Amino acid sequence: MGGFAEVEREARGDxxxxxxARGTWEGEPRWREAFAEVPRHLFVPYYYVGVMGGHERWWGEHPDPRHRERWLRGAYEDVPLATRLRDGELVSSSSQPSLMASMLLALGVRDGDDVLEIGAGTGYNAALLAHRLGEEHVTTVDLDPEITESARRHLEAAGYHPAVVTGDGARGVPERAPFDRIIATCELPSVPRAWLTQCAPGARILIPLATGLVLLHVTGAGRAEGRFLDTPAYFVPLRGDTPPEPPLPRLEGLPRRVRGDDRFRFLLTLTAGGIDPHEAYAVWEREGRPPRERFGITVEGERAWSWLDDPGGPYAWPLP
Known part of the structure; x- marks a missing residue:
């Protein structure tokens, strides 16, 4: 980083x-402080940028200083960064910082809360949580030992030492429970029941599901309920002992204008396997093309379902 300290300060401030500028920090100065103080570039010593025919690796030890500056400025762009590829497929990334900020604010942490993060990624999100709450209150878990080892190294380089656990995130981390908040940074097809047993009373769970973000409130033993945020969200799927997401159904016969509509695709993803796409389209039109925040999820014991407007209403679909 020799000679680039001023560039780094400028890029992080930007x-x-x-x-x-989106109003994110209003009433939340401590999260602004966390993003201002935690150096993202330490968590992405290299990342991949899409180019014609594949990916180009940008890294902070490139012999050409122009390339190093390009890497450094790119580390502070408000974009997701691909950090790990396997056979050309993305398996880990650093999420878009503005989306991370929105998720952390929605989580509603309080001083003293214990937080479990599902999906260690680069370690950057865990560092933000550790800065806000104290490292002793943060646990992050990932199935891939290479990911947890690199996350641990990045965290140590930045001066943070939360608990980094290698294991199946769908099973939680029972030895560190109970948790006041659980946040997933990978997409899931449903809500793992093990998480509910590891939650303290009044806990919140925020997970990416069906290209959206659902914020669940734990309301009793084995029960949680909540609505989707209005924010679209696309994450790498959770790997491990979780059921695969069913593929999206074929859309032949539907109007062309809806096939690529983000809100309709969200409904199809949410109800995949539980509703015919033509029936989904009829519901979507009849209900005024509802946005994500009109949908929610309820988990009760072994049952879990998504719903529109009312968990006990006429529009409800089973989840895995």
Missing amino acids: LVRAIG
């Missing part, structure tokens, strides 16, 4: 201001 990122914080760009996120703040």
